Amino acid sequence: MIDLSKMTIRSxxxxxxxxxxxxxxxxxxxxxxxxxxxxxxxxxLEVYADxxxxxxxxxKLIAAKKAAKENVPLLAGIPLAVKDNILIKGRLASSAxxxxxxxxxxxxATAITKLKAEGAVFLGRTNMDExxxxxxxxxxxxxxxxxxHDLERVPxxxxxxxxxxxxxxxxxxxxxxxxxxxxxxxASFTGLVGLKPTYGSISRHGLMAMGSSxxxxxxxxxxxxxxxxxxxxxxxxxxxxxxxxxxxxxxxEPLKGEKRETWAKPKIGVPFAFMKQGGIHADxxxxxxxxxxxxxxxxxxxxxxxxxxxxxxxxxxxxxMPAEVSSNLARFDGVKYGLHVDGEKGLLDDYLKTRAExxxxxxxxxxxxxxYVLSTGYYDAYYNKANIVRNxxxxxxxxxxxxxxxxxxxxxxxxxxxxxxxxxDPVQMYLEDIFTVxxxxxGTPAISLPAxxxxxxxxxxxxxxxxxxxxxxxxxGKDFLGEKA
Amino acid sequence: xxxxxxxxKLASLSRIALTPAEEDEMAEKITGILGYIxxxxxxxxxxxxxxxxxxxxxxxxxxxxxxxxxxTETIAxxxxxxxxxxxxVKKIL
Numbered sequence: 093m094i095d096l097s098k099m100t101i102r103s104x105x106x107x108x109x110x111x112x113x114x115x116x117x118x119x120x121x122x123x124x125x126x127x128x129x130x131x132x133x134x135x136x137l138e139v140y141a142d143x144x145x146x147x148x149x150x151x152k153l154i155a156a157k158k159a160a161k162e163n164v165p166l167l168a169g170i171p172l173a174v175k176d177n178i179l180i181k182g183r184l185a186s187s188a189x190x191x192x193x194x195x196x197x198x199x200x201a202t203a204i205t206k207l208k209a210e211g212a213v214f215l216g217r218t219n220m221d222e223x224x225x226x227x228x229x230x231x232x233x234x235x236x237x238x239x240x241h242d243l244e245r246v247p248x249x250x251x252x253x254x255x256x257x258x259x260x261x262x263x264x265x266x267x268x269x270x271x272x273x274x275x276x277x278x279a280s281f282t283g284l285v286g287l288k289p290t291y292g293s294i295s296r297h298g299l300m301a302m303g304s305s306x307x308x309x310x311x312x313x314x315x316x317x318x319x320x321x322x323x324x325x326x327x328x329x330x331x332x333x334x335x336x337x338x339x340x341x342x343x344x345e346p347l348k349g350e351k352r353e354t355w356a357k358p359k360i361g362v363p364f365a366f367m368k369q370g371g372i373h374a375d376x377x378x379x380x381x382x383x384x385x386x387x388x389x390x391x392x393x394x395x396x397x398x399x400x401x402x403x404x405x406x407x408x409x410x411x412x413m414p415a416e417v418s419s420n421l422a423r424f425d426g427v428k429y430g431l432h433v434d435g436e437k438g439l440l441d442d443y444l445k446t447r448a449e450x451x452x453x454x455x456x457x458x459x460x461x462x463x464y465v466l467s468t469g470y471y472d473a474y475y476n477k478a479n480i481v482r483n484x485x486x487x488x489x490x491x492x493x494x495x496x497x498x499x500x501x502x503x504x505x506x507x508x509x510x511x512x513x514x515x516x517d518p519v520q521m522y523l524e525d526i527f528t529v530x531x532x533x534x535g536t537p538a539i540s541l542p543a544x545x546x547x548x549x550x551x552x553x554x555x556x557x558x559x560x561x562x563x564x565x566x567x568x569g570k571d572f573l574g575e576k577a
Numbered sequence: 578x579x580x581x582x583x584x585x586k587l588a589s590l591s592r593i594a595l596t597p598a599e600e601d602e603m604a605e606k607i608t609g610i611l612g613y614i615x616x617x618x619x620x621x622x623x624x625x626x627x628x629x630x631x632x633x634x635x636x637x638x639x640x641x642x643x644x645x646x647x648x649t650e651t652i653a654x655x656x657x658x659x660x661x662x663x664x665x666v667k668k669i670l
Contacts, residue, residue: 198651334635407617410610416589425592427666432657439667444594456593460584461607476670477617483626518606521611 094121096261101170101318108154108169115154116170117148119213122171126215126262134237135247135256137176138184140217147171151463153211159409166321168211171262173368175254176217177224178309178328179298180204185403187300188232188253189222191424191431191450201298203267203309203326218253222452223421224274224302224485226250227524228514231454236511239281241548245503245508248278248524254312255282255363265313265322269299271306273410273504273528276540279312280503280552283542286312287319288528290559291535292337293329294323303416304335306532316569319539323562342560349393356569358564360387360555361397361496369403371523373506376551379544380502383553383572387500390571397492397499401484402530409529410522411465411478419464423473424450439512457518482533489534493558497570501527503540505550531556539565541572579608 150169179197221231229252240260251268257277270288279286311322426446435441465474531538
């Protein structure tokens with residue numbers, strides 16, 4: 093009997109190399125756990141039929157590497173879950189939309205190619221908000237995902253299925269995508285580590301585009317160590333994604349602070365003024381204060397910083413993201429692939445009916461809002477203005493990172509809320525992203541770490557670093573969670 | 578304030594058919610969202626980020642093309658309507 097409750101990539105890898113269990117046995121254990129829990133949680137939209145076949149191949153790879161006295165790849169035989177908007181060749185990828193319910197990927201995403209080369213095992217594709225639009229996974233065309241910590245509550249979103257899969261011990265780790273917090277907020281709601289890397293660090297080739305100036309793929313894991321392992325495998329410049337960066341795109345500045353010779357810990361800044369805006373759950377504030385104290389005890393210097401425009405982040409995001417959504421989703425027209433609904437009155441009627449039937453409520457809302465903010469007469473007031481404020485935010489962070497190495501906030505203003513609680517008021521739902529959208533707008537990396545409980549519900553804190561400084565997030569994250577560095 | 582008539586126009590630009598009831602609901606929700614977004618108008622301004630960066634080509638060089646037909650079946654299998662290896666579309670003129 094394999095104990096999955098504390099399984100990490102690292103511990104599974106060590107056991108696979110030692111021969112404590114085989115990749116097939118590990119995959120069988122996960123399939124059994126998924127069989128027990130997925131009907132209640134609805135984390136997976138599909139569990140692949142060939143999981144054991146994949147695991148058999150991984151066992152062969154492990155055996156061959158051992159026989160050749162070579163290192164076994166860290167992800168060989170590791171069962172992973174993949175968000176339904178990341179393409180795996182030949183498999184369904186629907187973005188939890190009726191529009192793509194029967195779409196079979198024609199190629200592998202670059203991140204998937206890299207995982208395949210390591211011998212990772214894909215358990216299945218996970219539920220999400222349709223086209224990654226939402227903060228609760230309630231916007232899926234295939235029913236909501238439940239939070240494994242409390243089945244009446246949401247797991248967060250949009251990568252809620254990936255988070256729930258790991259949290260219910262139905263995968264060692266998972267891939268998600270993050271446009272405004274879609275990895276970090278579900279990580280916070282389900283007690284996991286979630287990383288949104290620097291813009292451009294992981295190729296988006298094969299990730300269905302939502303907001304192209306914001307989207308990033310990233311890991312959802314049980315430990316910071318695992319997030320680092322996955323990040324290091326899937327990162328890298330890619331000829332198929334012109335926005336990708338190389339390892340030396342951003343130069344690493346020395347750490348801030350005075351006692352550098354004795355004190356090699358990053359300096360943390362907290363935008364305290366932003367914490368006083370109201371609307372933050374009392375338990376979130378309490379666990380946030382406790383997190384600050386914990387960092388101080390670990391020897392970190394924590395100071396107040398000013399981010400004068402941060403309170404505009406969410407409004408800026410809800411202009412730019414819908415604008416990009418309305419452009420990116422124009423490709424779904426019922427002509428080239430995906431759903432086709434035949435209109436009686438010619439091609440235009442096909443478009444109108446296909447998009448009406450294929451897109452859910454929230455997707456339609458964002459496409460129409462994006463069309464509005466981009467329309468003549470409103471373009472300057474909304475889209476252009478939002479771009480200017482985005483640049484103000486970038487300047488704020490540039491200044492902040494001349495004083496500190498990390499910025500600390502809560503990940504989300506509340507613990508997991510009840511299913512249906514926020515569905516009738518989109519603005520209330522959007523406010524869940526208040527702390528997370530900034531990293532996407534600025535392009536900096538950010539990580540959510542589990543920090544405290546509200547009753548039986550986990551909560552998270554978020555660390556943001558300067559461009560390309562995921563290493564500082566990993567160092568501070570491991571310190572905070574007491575992981576061996 | 579966005580009216581149902583505005584939504585009708587935007588929906589047609591977005592190529593999404595909406596029923597009158599959907600238009601009314603959309604108008605109400607989008608008015609609410611714009612009420613929140615309005616605050617950006619109070620934000621300051623900056624000329625930062627407007628500097629023209631040197632133009633560089635990020636497209637991959639057009640070399641080593643696939644063998645003709647190598648991807649045809651994969652792509653054509655996804656067509657909602659096909660005729661041989663061609664995508665079948667409706668007459669537009």
